[in-house]
Structure formats: C-alpha cells, structure tokens
C-alpha cells in the first residue's frame with residue numbers, strides 16, 4: 159500500500175484544530191511511521207491530539223485499516239464455513255476463551271483465535287494455554303491453516319507479521335499517556351482481530367474495577383466504536399457489556415484457570431462463568447450460521463457441554479498443539495504451587511465488594527502476572543475464591559486460598575486480599591452480570 163505524501167506538521171495541526179483527517183492522510187501517517195519516516199516525537203504529538211480531540215468513526219476505521227494492512231491479513235477462504243472469533247477487553251479470572259472456543263468449534267463453527275499475554279492486573283489467554291505442559295502457541299501460517307482445517311479451531315499467539323504498526327504505536331502510547339483513548343484502543347484491537355481471517359466477531363466488553371473501562375458508559379462507547387469498525391469492514395459484529403466488579407468465576411491464575419475451564423467443560427463450572435460463556439458461544443454459533451437464533455445457539459452450546467463433545471474438542475486441540483493431555487484428563491496430576499495459604503475474613507456479614515483490580519494486582523505479586531511485558535509468569539501461582547459478592551461470611555472463615563512459589567510474597571498478598579473485600583451487615587443488591595447488547599442497530603438492554 160503506498161500513500162500520497164503529506165506534510166506531517168500540517169496533519170498534526172489539523173487534528174489539533176479538531177478537524178477530521180481523510181483516509182489518505184491517516185494512511186500516510188501510519189505507513190510513514192511504521193517505515194521509520196516519521197519520528198516518535200511527531201507521532202506522539204499526533205496521538206495526543208487524537209487523544210484529546212477524538213477520532214470520528216471514519217477516522218477510526220481508516221486507522222484500523224492502516225494498522226491492519228501494515229502486516230499480513232490471513233486468508234482462510236479455503237477453510238469451509240463462517241469463521242468466528244471472540245475478543246474480550248480483559249479482566250481478572252477471564253478464562254472464557256478456553257471454554258467457548260472448543261464449544262463453538264465442536265458445534266461446527268471454525269474458530270481462528272489469536273490471543274495475547276497478560277499485563278498488569280489482567281490475565282492473558284496465551285499464558286493460560288502455556289501453563290499446560292508442552293502446549294505451543296507459536297506456529298507459521300501454514301501450520302495455523304492446517305490446524306484450523308483439521309479441528310475447526312486453532313489457538314495461536316500473535317506473530318510479528320500481524321499488525322506491526324499496532325505494536326509500535328502501542329509502545330509509544332504506553333509512554334505518552336495516550337493508551338486510554340476509545341478510538342485508539344478500538345483501532346488497536348480490531349486491526350489484530352481482522353488480521354486473523356474471520357468473517358464475524360463477538361466482543362465481551364467489560365466494565366468495573368477489574369476492567370480496562372471502569373464505567374459502563376465508557377464500555378458502551380468502546381463497544382459502539384468496536385462494532386462500528388467491524389461492520390464497516392463487512393464483518394457481523396455483536397458486543398455484550400459484562401460486569402467485572404469482581405473476578406470471574408472462582409479461579410485466578412494460569413493453571414488454576416485452565417483447571418476451572420476443564421470443570422466448566424464437564425458441566426461443573428461456576429454460574430457466572432457459564433452464563434457469559436453460553437451467551438457468547440451461542441452468539442458465535444448463530445453468527446457462524448449453525449443456529450437460526452442466539453437462543454438456538456445457546457441450546458447447542460449447552461448440549462455440547464452435556465454430551466462432552468466440547469471437552470473432546472479441547473483434548474484434541476491440546477494434543478494437536480503439543481500439550482500434555484494426561485493433565486487435561488486428570489488435572490489432579492498437575493503438581494500444585496509449593497505454598498498454599500488460606501485467607502480469612504476479619505469480619506462477619508455479607509461480602510459487598512471484591513475489588514477485582516486489587517485482587518488482580520495480588521495475583522501479579524504472587525507470580526501469576528507480569529508488571530512489565532518482559533516478565534515471566536509462574537503457571538502455578540494464583541488464588542481460588544471460596545466466596546463471592548452477596549455471600550455470607552463469618553469472622554475467621556476462609557474466603558480464598560493463595561497458591562504461590564514465592565514464600566516472601568504471602569504476608570502482603572493475604573493483607574491485599576483482605577483489603578480487597580468489603581464485608582457489611584446488609585446483603586448487597588445482586589450484580590447485574592450482562593447489562594447490554596450492542597450491535598449494528600444500536601445499544602439494547604439485555605435481559606438474561
């Protein structure tokens with residue numbers, strides 16, 4: 159792709175003066191920056207102007223397109239079927255991809271899934287997959303296609319060839335305080351998703367203490383922008399707004415979450431995890447044209463858990479990608495972390511809050527996550543919650559068990575977990591887990 163040439167300073171000024179840039183102007187900026195022809199200081203000024211003045215839908219789509227075409231766009235036209243993926247904006251204990259990918263694939267919809275690693279308080283699907291001994295997420299394009307053609311599913315890591323402009327821009331946003339911009343986030347997410355070779359996309363946009371977007375209003379804006387971009391690219395895109403005020407499910411930490419996912423695939427998953435999983439999976443099955451409605455998709459999703467076809471798909475894909483299936487079939491074989499410590503409440507009453515951000519940061523301290531991109535994660539570290547918001551607890555009763563190999567972190571981690579919960583005399587109102595659906599027709603109240 160070659161763009162006409164422009165004067166970079168004039169384009170920065172244009173954005174600074176709140177005027178929209180044309181598609182060609184945005185292509186020029188992104189392409190020239192990726193090729194090293196625009197220096198970081200000019201791109202930083204452009205990013206800050208965009209952060210402060212926003213980008214309209216056309217600009218956000220042009221930005222996405224430029225980043226998408228800075229690398230390869232996988233062609234899966236030889237893979238039969240409507241290819242559908244899911245993306246979550248990230249949270250604490252969010253292991254849904256591990257459960258819904260085999261469910262949807264077992265219902266006949268191809269799922270090409272390229273995932274990322276965890277950073278800060280949020281976990282990442284790749285780290286979870288790699289906690290399975292031997293599991294490999296690194297592969298070339300031929301192998302990616304071979305696996306999806308064989309299993310209707312592939313679980314891969316992002317390569318250097320996917321949206322390289324996003325990698326450069328994200329690093330620059332990180333050091334110029336321009337990460338938290340809805341159009342910049344949306345362009346970044348969608349350029350990577352559109353490169354996978356998908357036909358349709360389901361988005362789980364989270365809001366609350368453990369999410370990137372702290373309020374539902376911000377999450378709604380992000381969802382609308384993501385859906386708008388997806389539809390502009392001709393991909394059916396449906397988003398749901400889901401609650402991340404407390405960790406999702408009971409397990410947080412890489413292997414611990416894989417283990418919980420196995421329980422889910424056997425039909426023994428926590429209620430919150432299964433409710434969102436079946437909704438997202440059902441929507442994927444519908445968009446993948448294997449059901450005439452989301453409701454029928456949800457039925458198929460539930461059946462695939464009941465008849466164990468989803469679990470069998472999970473075993474097959476783990477084996478195909480080099481993972482040890484003996485621990486998938488019998489998770490008790492997996493050697494746990496060296497230290498396991500119970501965390502008890504110092505008050506009695508009802509749990510009214512479980513600060514997911516604070517708990518996510520505890521998981522980083524005990525080894526389950528990373529502060530910097532280069533840090534290693536401990537696959538065995540994490541915690542299990544025995545109580546959630548709304549449940550009664552006695553003083554001295556255990557509400558969590560910490561798993562770590564770093565003995566020196568235990569004291570602070572226990573204090574951090576106790577600080578992260580609020581216990582009150584009065585029971586709280588039940589949390590609304592899924593609040594809205596966002597599609598090309600707008601934002602709709604969701605009633606489960």
Ligand code: URA
Pocket residue numbers: 328337342343344346347
């Ligand atoms: N996730 C991404 O992939 N990009 C962003 O900009 C933010 C979150």
